[in-house]
Amino acid sequence: MPSKIYECISKISESIMANKDYLTELDREIGDSDHGINMARGFQAVMEKISPDDSDIGVALKKAGMTLLSKVGGASGPLYGTAYMEAGKIMIGKTELLPEDMKAIFEAAISGIQKRGHAVRGEKTMLDAIIPASEAYSAKISEGSDMISAFEAACSSAREGVEYTKTIIATKGRASYLGERSIGHQDPGATSAALTLEAIRDYMKGK
């Protein structure tokens, strides 16, 4: 049987592949029209790199991160690559994911993305989806919710974050050249981040 982390990353990869054209279309409007293509190329390589026998969550995440750093090509490569690498570092040796681990993964991924991109919330980036998702998840867990309910809340907050990116000006990346013309368009990176979280949720729910 394939390991859990392999199945979860497969689910993320399937979602990225299925939304390749959609992500590229979003990026055509405010960027350089390659987000979907780049992410799909990255995840195709990730699936070649990780193995169904990789049961150590940290090892699998680090392999995925290394591959994304190398194969994506655009800005999402070092950003997602660093996020997976940082999450991997804290999960080395673990084969089961506890609610607290997921909280730590969110925090490690966010600090990795911030370190790499020198961005903060409100700059029309993937952080505008991931930070609210992380906060919603942590709040639910501390209220005593189970992991799936907490992750549902995280996904709703991520989608709200994606909607919020339509209302703000991009100050990072290629979209920043557009200034106010970036308003009205949702951020492709925030969208792929929301898709990633929804894929993890679907994996948890056994969909």
Add this chain to the structure above:
Amino acid sequence: MVGIVIVSHSWKIAEGVCDLAREMANGHEGIIPAGGLEDGSTGTDAQRIADAIVEADSGDGVVILADIGSAIMSAEAAIELLEDEGREINAVIADAPIVEGAVCAAVEAAGSGSVDSVLTSAEESREVNKL
């Protein structure tokens, strides 16, 4: 001799800038391109950059020049990959245009400059007037 790595989204740009820089630094073997992705497509690849840093280093450190967008982030990620591997290479990124910066850096490196002086040389190239 301080090594120089040229990072570009395009392998042609990276190779071409290295060719120009080498002309100014007779016999300097540590001027290494890290352009594009492995399959030749446009983009930057942190692992490729990390390999180039290792190749460029002769023990005296490496100055990296990078072009637009993700090039700087990938170069930073490459330095961290090497740190994670426990390699002790003094690799720094220059805040400089890659063509002018590479030529100035190559001259300084060939003249037995240090990482600091090669970095300064590359960064000072920003101030050189063309007209």
